[in-house]
Amino acid sequence: MNTAVHPDPQGSLIEDLKRGDSSAYKKAVREYSPGMLAVARFYLDYSSAEEIVQDCWVTVIDAIHKFEGRSGLKTWLHRIVANRCKNKLRSSKREVAIDFSESLEPELANRFNATGRWDLPPSLKFHESADTLMENDALSDCLDKHLSALPETQRSALMLYEAHQHKSEDVCNILDVSASNLRVLLHRARQKIFLMVETFQETGEC
Amino acid sequence: MLMCKDLAGIASDYIDGELTGRRNLSVKMHLMMCKHCRSFIGNLRASTDLMKAHSSSKPDGEFIRRIDERVAEALKTRKPRDGDNE
């Protein structure tokens, strides 16, 4: 049996997964499933996405022994999800429709005058850190609402890039978009979040 | 010359350090002169941090529970491998 000592905690988690240790699976499921769902949601509706993530975990049980650690575990899992989703789309002959044409949100584009200067400049003031602000339940709920109202493609790009801190090239790979299109998705999503927080701060309403 | 509207279009690229050379420089120059755009860049960055702080919080319990069930079921029928404990 394997008695190697792993200096990095992920290494020992992977060994435990390879042995089929159920508590290691519980831990990994909690850590990695939200990101896997974000990947699947890029391609599929919610219930299909959830199903794909479940199926992927079952696949992982038999596939983990092939994991060689060339990429991180997270990237490996995200790729498995992405490949499954792409296969599913292919077999149903559907495609992900994304609008990459404009990098400015229309609501923001309207705030400049004809010469391209600010007509209605940004009014947000941040006096507190993000973590302190998130203790405001109303703001947190509002953010939830707006995040779920984002187009799936923008939300997935944002989640993978920001919350799961993938490198751009990994996100492009997993979501099958070009680098410049990823930039558009990210920027559109961030503008929407900005506009939402601004409205919230000005009016106290979501 | 780079106008505010142009800058707003590439603000995320600037924040993420994706702009190079002359383009990056022209954004920097503009920001020195324009407080509205400084404010916009700051706002966009703060909004992004807020999103990050928010979404790293909680996975959906039901969703996780269903995966746990599927995994537990599949582990029962898992084929033993070399390197397993006895």
Ligand SMILES: [Zn+2]
């Ligand atoms: Zn400006």
